[in-house]
Amino acid sequence: GAVVSQHPSRVICKSGTSVKIECRSLDFQATTMFWYRQFPKQSLMLMATSNEGSKATYEQGVEKDKFLINHASLTLSTLTVTSAHPEDSSFYICSASPGTAVQETQYFGPGTRLLVL
Amino acid sequence: DAKTTQPTSMDCAEGRAANLPCNHSTISGNEYVYWYRQIHSQGPQYIIHGLKNNETNEMASLIITEDRKSSTLILPHATLRDTAVYYCIVRVANQAGTALIFGKGTTLSVSS
Numbered sequence: 001g002a003v004v005s006q007h008p009s010r011v012i013c014k015s016g017t018s019v020k021i022e023c024r025s026l027d028f029q030a031t032t033m034f035w036y037r038q039f040p041k042q043s044l045m046l047m048a049t050s051n052e053g054s055k056a057t058y059e060q061g062v063e064k065d066k067f068l069i070n071h072a073s074l075t076l077s078t079l080t081v082t083s084a085h086p087e088d089s090s091f092y093i094c095s096a097s098p099g100t101a102v103q104e105t106q107y108f109g110p111g112t113r114l115l116v117l
Numbered sequence: 118d119a120k121t122t123q124p125t126s127m128d129c130a131e132g133r134a135a136n137l138p139c140n141h142s143t144i145s146g147n148e149y150v151y152w153y154r155q156i157h158s159q160g161p162q163y164i165i166h167g168l169k170n171n172e173t174n175e176m177a178s179l180i181i182t183e184d185r186k187s188s189t190l191i192l193p194h195a196t197l198r199d200t201a202v203y204y205c206i207v208r209v210a211n212q213a214g215t216a217l218i219f220g221k222g223t224t225l226s227v228s229s
Contacts, residue, residue, distance in 0.1 A: 004160075006160075049215075095216070106217055
């Protein structure tokens, strides 16, 4: 299957600082990537849809000014958590599809664990 | 997208078949059934998907009832490494550019 990577895998930061998480499709191009957040013992929650060359679409309740998404190329999307607070501590996961076929599979990155102190 | 219902948890002995059910009684004709799993602290892993015919790959088999209102994921010979949360997701076929929406899934525990 296609490979999606994330960097870093873990990050610890102080409250009030900003953290950038990268999501890369390694062997395919992705017009659209997705960002999810997962709290302990809960399911994945969709945060936003990242579109190459245009603004991201955020789910209801997700602050666009706090979670900045940039999709500058067909293989890279970044999520920046601005002015992070302890409640932003979570597991952040991205996904992407290699194409636009009606039954195209989505592939997920390994996730980034963020801890805000 | 149609909603799915899965048991919260299941147990399986190593080497035996694991049969994970999923109810999707409101599925539409153009919605596919997808299965993913998530091993602890990792990103979800694609397993299999289907529309109406049964499907099999190197990981699992997917059995979809004739009325498409339910399906079963079968892991033919479960191993300890198959311990994970399994998610059944239905998705409109012509929305490949839309996200997968995850429910609570089934926690499968495989023991020796």
